[in-house]
Amino acid sequence: MSEFRAFSAPGKALLAGGYLVLDPKYDALVVGLSARMHALAYPYDLLEKLDKFEVRVRSRQFKDGEWSYQVSPESGFIPVSVSGSKNPFIEKVIANVFNYFKPNMDDYCSRNLFVIDIFSDDAYHSQEDSVTRHYGSRNLSFHSHRIEEVPKTGLGSSAGLVTVLTTALASFFVPNLTDNVEGYRKVIHNLSQVAHCQAQGKIGSGFDVAAAAYGSIRYRRFPPKLISDLPDIGNVNYPDKLTHLVDEVDWNITIESNCLPSGLALWMGDIKSGSETVKLVQKVKKWYDSHLPESLEVYTELDHANSRFMDELSKLDRLHNSHDHYSGQIFEAIKKMTLVARSIRKSQTRCFRKITEESGADIEPPVQTKLLDDCQTLEGVLTCLIPGAGGYDAIVVIATQDADLKTQTAGDKRFSNVQWLDVCQADWGVRKEEEPETYFKK
Ligand SMILES: Nc1ncnc2c1ncn2[C@@H]1O[C@H](COP(=O)(O)OP(=O)(O)O)[C@@H](O)[C@H]1O
Ligand SMILES: C[C@@](O)(CCOP(=O)(O)OP(=O)(O)O)CC(=O)O
Secondary structure: OOOOEEEEEEEEEEEEOOOHHHOOOOOEEEEEEEEEEEEEEOOOEOOOOOOOEEEEEEOOOOOOOEEEEEEOHHHOOOOEEOOOOOOHHHHHHHHHHHHHHOOOHHHHOOOOEEEEEEEEOHHHEOOOOEEEEEEOOEEEEEEOOOHHHOOEOOOOHHHHHHHHHHHHHHHHHOHHHOOOHHHHHHHHHHHHHHHHHHHHOOOOOOHHHHHHHHEOEEEEOOOOHHHHOOOOOOOOOHHHHHHHHHHOOOOOOEEEEOOOOOOEEEEEEEEOOOOOHHHHHHHHHHHHHHOOOHHHHHHHHHHHHHHHHHHHHHHHHHHHHHOOOOOHHHHHHHHHHHHHHHHHHHHHHHHHHHHHHHHOOOOOOHHHHHHHHHHHOOOOEEEEEOOOOOOOOEEEEEEEOOOOHHHHHOOOHHHOOEEEOOOOEOOEOOEEEOOHHHHOOO
8 A cells, every 4th residue: 555545534413312322222313424534644654663663643733733653563562652742542543453453563664654644624623713724625724722722512523533543544554445444344443442432541332433433323332341341452462352352242232324314404503611521421320320210211211202203314314215305295294203303302301401400410401491492493493402411512403404594593692602513414434535635735
């Protein structure tokens, strides 16, 4: 492999199943977004030190955005930073991709330097303190702060980074991956889940990594033990255990394509304040354990509402695919879906308000319920919800394709805190980008 090549992976919005998805008993709906994380892999290069590999990852949209790590087979491919700065997500990707492919120094003696550039679309981060530059054939925002200091919008930047970087790095070891990402999607997904969990230092449900790898899906998580049982990186057994986990073990996971029907549009509104997912999760867990069996009843009601929501969307999607988009049947189905979606939202709001009041975790605080109710009055809106962990981060509105929420809400005080992000659903997962030269700075 000596060619330039580029890959990209999508951001996510969790539309149903927040909290429940942490338990392998429940399904969630996560959609892939048009905002993507990109990786441009350069041809092999030569590093003077012939007994080591070096991976150089550059993310030039952020201050000091360059991380270099060296690895060698003798030290169990434990990445050693040579740039001084560390990025845990990049570090764990390198550790796992090398431990899985186990490249032999002799085979790579004159091609042991791997250079990868990362680009992230604007919607992932707040645009304050940034300048737009024409880069290749794209407009990209360049921030004056380091990546950790730039506020996020919650689209899953680390999951996108891990997934696209795993793909790009793997393409150095498997030359035919570039033209066959589909054939390696499961390996990319499994390796990315492992790296992401290790970097986060916790085992989330993995819905964000699954969406980065597969796009819009109905998702049921893997048992957390699969990853927590791995030995430490550097342990002599790590490469074999990892390979066994990635290739042989049944993860008991559900990943089924489940996208928003093509006649509907997704709007994502960033709210000018944020919530911390980890703290919310801790409070909800505590509430769940101390309120059994009532908390189980609440989860069962929520799960029922979530499943109805996913089923209705699938039904509408199937109808859309088999009919002319302007047929009377589609209009009727959308009208029916609106009624169903509103009853589902009522049920979700009732449950989330109850959890909010009893746990002290602001999943759906009254101001957010009010905002959703206001959104519901806009023309063309089917339903709206608070994505992911809820709180004050964001709202999602599902509307008919011709509804223009930006125009409808402009100057309306009720929506003064909402900034509509420039994203839509894009249901494909990690993939090759056909024209890598469009990323080159001219
Ligand atoms: N474009 C990028 N370049 C380099 N590192 C990135 C980039 N985007 C995200 N990251 C890494 O992911 C971290 C953010 O991860 P996290 O806090 O889990 O946020 P998110 O919810 O967006 O995934 C950053 O601090 C950085 O280490
Ligand atoms: C609570 C959760 O089920 C969903 C959180 O969804 P968000 O979309 O809010 O996630 P972050 O981007 O990580 O903050 C936790 C999980 O499933 O890991």
